[in-house]
Amino acid sequence: MHLYGTMAINAAGHLEIGGCDCTELAQHFGTPLYVLDESEFRHRCRILRDSLAKECPGSEVVFAGKSLLVAALCRILAQENLGLDVVSGGELYTALQSGFPAHRIFMHGNNKSQSELRMALESGVGRIVVDNFLELDQLAQLARAQHRTADILLRVTPGIEAHTHAYVKTGQVDSKFGFTMENGQALAAAKRALSLPNINLMGFHCHIGSQIFELEPFQDAAVALAELVAQTRDLTGQVLPELDLGGGFGIRYHDQERPPALDGYASAIRAGLSQACAKHSLPFPRVIIEPGRAISGEAGTTLYSVGSIKEIPAVRTYLSVDGGMGDNPRTALYGAKYSALIANRADQEPDTLVSVAGKYCESGDMLIWDVQLAAPRPGDILAVFCTGAYNYSMASNYNRLPRPAMVLVCDGEADLIVRRETYADVMANDIIPKRLAPENKACRAG
Numbered sequence: 001m002h003l004y005g006t007m008a009i010n011a012a013g014h015l016e017i018g019g020c021d022c023t024e025l026a027q028h029f030g031t032p033l034y035v036l037d038e039s040e041f042r043h044r045c046r047i048l049r050d051s052l053a054k055e056c057p058g059s060e061v062v063f064a065g066k067s068l069l070v071a072a073l074c075r076i077l078a079q080e081n082l083g084l085d086v087v088s089g090g091e092l093y094t095a096l097q098s099g100f101p102a103h104r105i106f107m108h109g110n111n112k113s114q115s116e117l118r119m120a121l122e123s124g125v126g127r128i129v130v131d132n133f134l135e136l137d138q139l140a141q142l143a144r145a146q147h148r149t150a151d152i153l154l155r156v157t158p159g160i161e162a163h164t165h166a167y168v169k170t171g172q173v174d175s176k177f178g179f180t181m182e183n184g185q186a187l188a189a190a191k192r193a194l195s196l197p198n199i200n201l202m203g204f205h206c207h208i209g210s211q212i213f214e215l216e217p218f219q220d221a222a223v224a225l226a227e228l229v230a231q232t233r234d235l236t237g238q239v240l241p242e243l244d245l246g247g248g249f250g251i252r253y254h255d256q257e258r259p260p261a262l263d264g265y266a267s268a269i270r271a272g273l274s275q276a277c278a279k280h281s282l283p284f285p286r287v288i289i290e291p292g293r294a295i296s297g298e299a300g301t302t303l304y305s306v307g308s309i310k311e312i313p314a315v316r317t318y319l320s321v322d323g324g325m326g327d328n329p330r331t332a333l334y335g336a337k338y339s340a341l342i343a344n345r346a347d348q349e350p351d352t353l354v355s356v357a358g359k360y361c362e363s364g365d366m367l368i369w370d371v372q373l374a375a376p377r378p379g380d381i382l383a384v385f386c387t388g389a390y391n392y393s394m395a396s397n398y399n400r401l402p403r404p405a406m407v408l409v410c411d412g413e414a415d416l417i418v419r420r421e422t423y424a425d426v427m428a429n430d431i432i433p434k435r436l437a438p439e440n441k442a443c444r445a446g
């Protein structure tokens with residue numbers, strides 16, 4: 001069993017993360033509980049930041065906040081000198097309220113509202129990544145009205161097919177995101193952007209997909225974007241200085257997965273760009289990458305309490321936990337696979353095959369189909385690994401269940417960074433209109 005980050009098994013046979021005993025964390029903070037390993041999170045920020053800086057001087061690593069965004073994390077990202085990619089007014093608000101420097105924020109989104117664009121402009125975000133012609137024109141108008149100039153990148157789809165799940169593939173031609181390169185739309189968008197006052201086109205952006213294990217697609221994307229810079233220069237005479245190659249670097253959700261070393265991506269990107277820049281006589285651009293899960297994923301673990309265990313002889317054994325698709329919808333959504341361990345008997349041989357089910361009212365509410373665990377019993381603490389990305393950020397209140405708490409662990413200390421929701425939180429926005437007051441007559445249908 002692969003242990004992630006600072007995980008260890010202590011003398012009591014319990015799983016520890018960041019020097020904190022997981023059974024004590026569960027007892028103290030309750031379950032389900034998201035546990036974030038601060039050292040591992042910082043370590044991964046640094047590997048990506050330093051390897052990119054070495055291969056592509058002047059580069060920037062921009063953390064994809066959609067994978068996980070809470071106030072404490074914004075502080076850590078600022079300390080680690082990373083940028084932040086936000087994709088909605090809510091993510092932008094979280095970053096700004098947490099004191100994250102606006103000029104290091106990249107504002108994304110394929111259908112930004114006028115108020116989100118206004119908010120991005122007024123707060124002075126570093127880049128707005130423009131997705132379509134409507135947005136380009138709206139942004140130009142808003143910037144003119146505010147007497148500002150918007151520094152933008154254009155999101156393009158380079159037509160690169162990465163081998164990953166269809167729902168997280170984004171670089172192919174048939175995608176809702178960005179300007180298509182293949183049919184000349186991306187070049188036309190660049191020409192238009194360069195003609196607009198109050199718009200400062202800095203370069204291009206692409207994101208070819210997520211959980212990608214090969215380096216070649218990133219190299220190909222770098223080449224494709226450099227070629228677009230050359231075409232733009234040939235058409236307009238302007239050389240755009242920046243290329244943002246998105247995120248999507250694969251991680252190890254379970255033992256059968258072997259992602260490349262994190263520092264390998266930077267050299268693949270550099271190799272692609274050096275070759276293309278030499279070919280087209282272009283200066284080497286300022287490179288940006290936007291990893292999400294590669295930073296937050298392996299740093300997160302979710303602790304659950306084991307409840308009922310249903311054995312169906314010759315079929316399977318369902319082990320139910322006190323969370324599920326409300327705190328981690330990824331298995332239900334894309335058939336994601338996870339690994340897990342009984343945290344209070346972490347030193348025991350995993351000898352029993354079970355499937356881990358949630359407590360939500362859906363047959364599809366499964367966390368893991370088929371995993372070997374050490375003879376699980378009701379009351380055990382189950383640790384599901386690699387849940388730092390797209391778990392809390394995709395969580396819901398389905399079945400009116402409160403969302404779990406999150407703790408940040410480091411050097412034997414555990415700090416609450418998201419408090420557990422209460423039932424009162426869950427119904428905080430409900431309103432009963434006056435006309436439904438008990439003394440009023442019911443409105444009759446028809």
Ligand SMILES: Cc1ncc(COP(=O)(O)O)c(C=O)c1O
Pocket residue numbers: 064066067085108170207209210211246247248249290291292293294389
């Ligand atoms: C534009 C963009 N950048 C970065 C990311 C981060 O992807 P990952 O978490 O796989 O690195 C995504 C994910 O959807 C994205 O859409």
